[in-house]
Amino acid sequence: MSKKITIAVAGATGYAGRELLKLLARHHGAxxxxxxxxxxxxxxxxxxxxxxxxxxxxxxxxxxxxxxERTDLQAVFLxxxxxxxxxxxxxxxxxxxxxxxxxxxxxxxxxxxxxxxxGVKHEDPENLxxxxxxxxxxxxxQIRKAVLxxxxxxxxxxxxxxxxxxxxxxxxxPEGIIIDSKSGASGGGRxxxxxxxxxxVNESLKAYGMFSHRHKPEIDQELGYAAGAxxxxxxxxxxxxxxxxxxxxxxxxxxxxxxxxxxMTALKEAYANEFFVRIKGEGVSAEIKNVANTxxxxxxxxxxxxxxxxxxxxxxLVKGAAGQALQNFNIMFGFEETxxxx
Ligand SMILES: NC(=O)c1ccc[n+]([C@@H]2O[C@H](COP(=O)([O-])OP(=O)(O)OC[C@H]3O[C@@H](n4cnc5c(N)ncnc54)[C@H](OP(=O)(O)O)[C@@H]3O)[C@@H](O)[C@H]2O)c1
Numbered sequence: 088m089s090k091k092i093t094i095a096v097a098g099a100t101g102y103a104g105r106e107l108l109k110l111l112a113r114h115h116g117a118x119x120x121x122x123x124x125x126x127x128x129x130x131x132x133x134x135x136x137x138x139x140x141x142x143x144x145x146x147x148x149x150x151x152x153x154x155x156e157r158t159d160l161q162a163v164f165l166x167x168x169x170x171x172x173x174x175x176x177x178x179x180x181x182x183x184x185x186x187x188x189x190x191x192x193x194x195x196x197x198x199x200x201x202x203x204x205x206g207v208k209h210e211d212p213e214n215l216x217x218x219x220x221x222x223x224x225x226x227x228x229q230i231r232k233a234v235l236x237x238x239x240x241x242x243x244x245x246x247x248x249x250x251x252x253x254x255x256x257x258x259x260x261p262e263g264i265i266i267d268s269k270s271g272a273s274g275g276g277r278x279x280x281x282x283x284x285x286x287x288v289n290e291s292l293k294a295y296g297m298f299s300h301r302h303k304p305e306i307d308q309e310l311g312y313a314a315g316a317x318x319x320x321x322x323x324x325x326x327x328x329x330x331x332x333x334x335x336x337x338x339x340x341x342x343x344x345x346x347x348x349x350x351m352t353a354l355k356e357a358y359a360n361e362f363f364v365r366i367k368g369e370g371v372s373a374e375i376k377n378v379a380n381t382x383x384x385x386x387x388x389x390x391x392x393x394x395x396x397x398x399x400x401x402x403x404l405v406k407g408a409a410g411q412a413l414q415n416f417n418i419m420f421g422f423e424e425t426x427x428x429x
């Protein structure tokens with residue numbers, strides 16, 4: 088493909104936006120022409136916020152509403168908080184711009200489930216049915232044609248990639264799945280808060296969002312599709328005293344007469360042709376340091392009797408956000424899927 092795709096990034100002054108701009112700087116097919124920030128912030132070069140972007144992206148960042156006026160955009164990445172994302176998506180879709188949304192606004196198929204978990208009414212139910220869930224390795228045919236792409240959540244990506252093939256093949260039971268996930272502090276975004284203060288996070292580890300984290304319904308939705316039956320997983324996230332990375336340790340019951348060879352076969356078959364998923368040997372754990380700053384998901388497992396432990400590691404800002412978004416962009420616009428990502 089010779090002509091570049093003209094794109095904008097809203098939420099460029101956030102952590103996920105910055106990660107995307109770093110990746111886009113090495114993408115030969117994307118022409119980043121406009122950047123958006125939140126209300127009330129100054130218009131200035133993006134390098135004033137992120138000095139590491141100097142010479143990689145030398146354009147000014149302006150209020151996101153300014154982006155709506157551009158008539159040259161073919162795609163927009165929305166690295167915005169939920170609610171702000173659906174308000175912006177509506178505007179871009181009206182103008183025929185393809186949208187890649189980092190937020191949860193279009194991930195849940197049922198707007199009432201969205202309202203229950205996010206505490207706000209869904210403001211764009213008209214576009215919701217058009218949204219394609221962007222778990223690249225499992226929805227590629229739909230992603231190719233998507234005009235509205237719901238980029239998956241970081242924790243859900245780390246959980247669904249290993250479990251979908253195992254549920255589809257009946258290797259594990261859909262009941263009794265327990266997910267223990269741990270994330271680095273960049274998962275909370277750039278806005279300062281007491282819970283994310285260095286002194287609170289450093290040299291500590293704690294669970295949060297027990298039985299109430301917003302990624303639970305997304306995990307249940309996608310695992311339910313794979314199982315062909317409702318899934319009600321126990322999901323407990325933890326805050327790690329590191330900058331980036333997620334490790335999910337998942338406990339599941341094997342189906343009747345299923346063992347480690349079945350687990351390995353299902354995972355290997357599902358991901359034989361997938362560059363960004365790496366299956367480790369039995370008894371080997373996935374590890375954050377091996378995936379940090381990459382778009383890889385590493386998956387390991389161990390079996391004892393009828394019990395399975397799966398470990399899965401990703402970088403929350405890359406495969407969990409900007410990297411997967413760029414992988415989706417590549418699929419949507421016909422680029423080699425690894426472009427800008429390796
Ligand atoms: N961080 C992760 O690991 C991660 C992983 C997966 C998905 N996500 C999702 O990606 C999105 C961005 O996350 P983040 O961690 O990058 O958050 P962040 O660091 O807090 O950045 C949020 C961005 O949105 C802008 N913004 C805030 N309110 C806005 C509004 N009303 N209108 C327009 N722009 C607005 C902010 O601009 P100002 O700086 O000018 O306020 C900033 O650029 C969220 O939906 C998040 O759930 C994040």
